[in-house]
Amino acid sequence: MRSDRSQSAPLGIKIAAAVGLAFLHLPILLIFVYAFTTEEKSYQWPPPGLTTQWFAATWARPDVWQALGLSVQVAAISTAIALVLGTLCAAAVSQTRFFGREAISLLVILPIALPGIITGIALRSAFSLAEIPFSFWTIVLGHATFCVVVVYNNAVARFRRTSGSLIEASMDLGADGFQTFRHVILPNIGTALLAGGMLAFALSFDEVIVTTFTAGQQQTLPIWMLEELVRPRQRPVTNVVAMVVVLATLLPILAAYYLTREGDQIAGAGK
Amino acid sequence: MTPAVAFQKTSRHFGAVRAVDAVDLEIKPGEFFAMLGPSGSGKTTCLRLIAGFEQPTAGSISIFGERAEGVPPYRRNVNTVFQDYALFPHLNVLDNVAYGLMVKGVSRDERHRAAEDALKLVQLPGYGGRKPGQLSGGQRQRVALARALVNKPKVLLLDEPLGALDLKLRESMQEELKQLQKALGITFVFVTHDQGEALSMADRVAVFNDGRIMQVGAPEDIYQRPASRFVADFVGSSNVLPPDFVQRYAGERRWGSLRPEQIRIRRDTSGDGVAARVVSRHYLGAATKLSLDADGLRLHATVPSGAAIPEDGAHVMLTFNRDQLHLMEEQA
Amino acid sequence: MSVQAVSGASDVAAAILPRRGGFAGALSDLLWRKPGLLLFLMLAPPLLWLGVVYIGSLIALLAQSFFSIDEFSGLISRELTLKTYGDLFQPANLDIIVRTVTMAALVTLASAVVAFPIAYYAARYARGKWKALFYLGVMLPLWSSYLVKVYAWKLILAKEGILTWVFAKLHLSWLLDGWLSLPVVGGNSLSVSFTGTFIVFVYVWLPFMILPIQAALERVPGNLVEASSDLGASPGQTFRNVLFPLALPGIVAGSIFTFSLTLGDYIIPQIIGTSRLFIGQAVYAQQGTAGNIPLAAAFTVVPIVIMGFYLWGAKRMGAFNAL
Structure with missing residues (x-):
């Protein structure tokens, strides 16, 4: 909405919006307080005292490190696969016209449009039908499937903003397909891919619903947390891990936001 | 070469x-x-x-x-x-x-x-x-x-x-x-x-x-x-003349074209020429463009600024040099 | 003008240049000459992955819903039958379905109510820096860890947690206790009640509702609202007759997410809620502990069918343009 009159909102709207935003953010901030509580056995509020001892305790936990390591590996490989598949798909859909383009967009979105439990159980039953044992790679397979859409969306948006005649201009000036990809396409979609990749990483790093179906005995960090939620062993350690996860996902999201904003200016400059 | x-x-x-x-x-x-x-x-x-x-x-x-x-x-x-x-x-x-x-x-x-x-x-x-x-x-x-x-x-x-x-x-x-x-x-x-x-x-x-x-x-x-006809119409604003009209003035049954600036306008309606009525006038600066109706045929003519411009609805006589009437290759 | 710099050599050079040497040059020419091959090479990997692996898995899952489990041996018999669907429509299972759909509908309604003022403010009043801040203010909770968000609410809703404390400080403990003593919505504490489940669902899916509503409102020209009030409409009338109809496609688009996500979730009701099951939990239990994959598969058909109808209705309302 655009309004030339600079006016301020009615008080009711202001309050409702502020309360709504507070509702979104306060619970996450609360985690930060609990990471410092001295209380071990319950979720008592207010905390009886504050301490930093749980950071050291968490640091010394091999199971946390193991879960973190697995999550990072899974996220990195899933992101790499999603980058390749999502970019190929976006390029095909936005650079050429062919029968069934709409169906392909739908196909890419389906893994996150359907409830995660359906994706999870479908993959699990397919693994069991095909007698594939659970492993690192079955987790990656599930994650890459729903990460494709994030990369795809970012890449398609950028392709749409990039003038189609740039590719023709490059070929006209003597660059073959590979040179055009290297010198024109990649620099123009680069930041969008980086942003998509970061979001895909955050999505994979955080995923739990599909993972419970595609992981065997292996624990990613979210699976570890889920275990702690269902059967708490050492609550303060969970608090610290939760806080670190919030901080760790914050950075790629902020980076992705600034990358795509910057990208808009780059892509818009040719117009 | x-x-x-x-x-x-x-x-x-x-x-x-x-x-x-x-x-x-x-x-x-x-x-x-x-x-x-x-x-x-x-x-x-x-x-x-x-x-x-x-x-x-x-x-x-x-x-x-x-x-x-x-x-x-x-x-x-x-x-x-x-x-x-x-x-x-x-x-x-x-x-x-x-x-x-x-x-x-x-x-x-x-x-x-x-x-x-x-x-x-x-x-x-x-x-x-x-x-x-x-x-x-x-x-x-x-x-x-x-x-x-x-x-x-x-x-x-x-x-x-x-x-x-x-x-x-x-x-x-x-x-x-x-x-x-x-x-x-x-x-x-x-x-x-x-x-x-x-x-x-x-x-x-x-x-x-x-x-x-x-x-x-x-x-x-x-x-x-x-x-x-297409070229005459698209390039500039030639008057496209139908075969019947052309036959009367050039003797050949072909489509013809005539540039607006080659049409001369006379207020005196006696004598030779094509009788026409002024439909509208468009002032273009250096010249004024007239839309004319010659017995159902729509024609355009340009009159240099400074010359006398007939008013809307006036009956006028149009003349042109026969050799300026161009016969097109396109068959009737 | 330094014409010499450019002219001259053009007489000597050929009009058609030789192919760039090596494999890359040859391959580039081949792909240029056969754009269909290029398209095939671009589409094959994602289509193999999504079309074969993913869609294949979905079909395999649906196929299994037509298998049945042998009650004595516990083995799955791979003969096509509708017996599993018969099991699905037993009263206990119908209860689960009705409970889940009711919850999804309530969550969707509440999300829309909470989301609207935020989206409205962001779309109509926030400018420049504030606009970016609002956007991040919605995006950050959307992307933060799902489990951490659920966990935060476990802390908040616990009997000894912050909410009980706030109510006590405000001398409103009687209100909380009164609510908890109610049938259905109440419970031992908020973290083991349907009220708790409901709050957490609304919280977790709220950003999915805000963004589409905001997108829909951004497209409403501001002068429409002014025109309405200039014509003497009260704020309430303006909302009912102008804003709400224009925001509706956004609300429907957002509700696709809130509805679908609630239908399929099994972690929130497991961690914050009663022992009565939702569809997601039933699927999880049937495929896991019960080992009844056919019934689990039949359960997943329920949200797929509901969402199919939902999407069909949403498309007719033009909600996809707001996504």
Whole structure:
């Protein structure tokens, strides 16, 4: 909405919006307080005292490190696969016209449009039908499937903003397909891919619903947390891990936001 | 002499749409050639066929005697100035201009020197460090021109090169392009829907309609002696005269054309001439254009400013020299 | 003009250049000449992955819903039968379905109510820096860890947690206790009640509702609202007759997410809620501990069918343009 009159909102709207935003953010901030509580056995509020001892305790936990390591590996490989598949798909859909383009967009979105439990159980039953044992790679397979859409969306948006005649201009000036990809396409979609990749990483790093179906005995960090939620062993350690996860996902999201904003200016400059 | 570009029965069909239909055309080396026509007439597709972005579905294309079908754009020594300029937004002006040399593997110093020279040629020296987004429309167009010319193409293609510029800039660019073409001696082929632009700039003009060439010739030929009703109508504003009318005055049953400025108007309705009634008047500055109704035939005439202008509804007599009535080739 | 710089060599050079040497040059020419091959090479990997692996898995899952489990041996018999669907429509299972759909509908309604003022403010009043801040203010909770968000609510809703404390400080403990003593919505504490489940669902899916509503409102010209009030409409009338109809496609688009996500979730009701199951939990239990894959598969058909109808209705309302 655009309004030339600079006016301020009615008080009711202001309050409702502020309360709504507070509702979104306060619970996450609360985690930060609990990471410092001295209380071990319950979720008592207010905390009886504050301490930093749980950071050291968490640091010394091999199971946390193991879960973190697995999550990072899974996220990195899933992101790499999603980058390749999502970019190929976006390029095909936005650079050429062919029968069934709409169906392909739908196909890419389906893994996150359907409830995660359906994706999870479908993959699990397919693994069991095909007698594939659970492993690192079955987790990656599930994650890459729903990460494709994030990369795809970012890449398609950028392709749409990039003038189609740039590719023709490059070929006209003597660059073959590979040179055009290297010198024109990649620099123009680069930041969008980086942003998509970061979001895909955050999505994979955080995923739990599909993972419970595609992981065997292996624990990613979210699976570890889920275990702690269902059967708490050492609550303060969970608090610290939760806080670190919030901080760790914050950075790629902020980076992705600034990358795509910057990208808009780059892509818009040719117009 | 080998033509710079030759089409032989060249067609480009998109399914049932005949964008270009069995076109024969020869463009001479060093010529400034215009392809003129309304949108969808096939002129842009012809340009894209020369550039290599489209392939003929039938017939052949030769560039300086070499067959070009199946040759990708990047292997044709032909460069294009795009309608939207298509400057690379991620590169600065110098690297944009040097792009063609870069992909050919010319060393950095050498290609930057050549790019600087090309920028001087289009009167943008010292602009190399800017991004395309920081330039005005006219400047972007000059950069696009420099980016094409730096490759020393055998043929330079220009797709509606002046379409996005305002009127004043367009006129000065027309003059500059023409001088540049003369000085470089490169074959220029440009596409436009603006007949004034085509007539004032080109050595020869091809008029397109419905995927076919209606007429090829020097601007005066096209303007004075249109071959068909379409050309007479599209190029300028000739009066198209039906065969019956022409038979009365020229003795031949053919379609004819008569330029508005060649019609003289007399208030005195006695004597020889074509009786007509003034329908409306349009003041154009240097002249006034009259719409006339001659017994159902709609005609236009221009009267120089300063001469007596008959009022709306006035009955007048029209006269013209018989030899100025042009008989078209098109059969009745 | 330094014409010499450019002219000259053009007489010597060929009109058609030779192919760039090596494999890359040849391959580039081949792909240029056969754009269909290029398209095939671009589409094959993603289509193999998504079309074969993913869609294949979905079909395999649906196929299994037509298998049945042998009650004595516990083995799956691979004969096509509708017996599993018969099991699905037993009263206990119908209960689960009705409970889940009711919850999804309530969550969707509440999300829309909470989301609207935020989206409205962001679309109509926030400018420049504030606009970016609002956007991040919605995006950050959307992307933060799902489990951490659920966990935060476990802390908040616990009997000894912050909410009980706040109510006590405000001398409103009687209100909380009164609510918890109610049938259905109440419970031992908020973290083991349907009220708790409901709050957490609304919280977790709220950003999915805000963004589409904001997108829909951004497209409403501001002067429409002014025109309405200039014509003498009260704020309430303006909302009912102008704003709400224009925001509706956005609300429907957002509700696709809130509805679908609630239908399929099994972690939130497991961690914050009662022992009565939702569809997601039933699927999880049937495929896991019970080992009844056919019934689990039949359960997943329920949200797929519901969402199918939902999407069909949403498309007719033009909600996809707001996505």
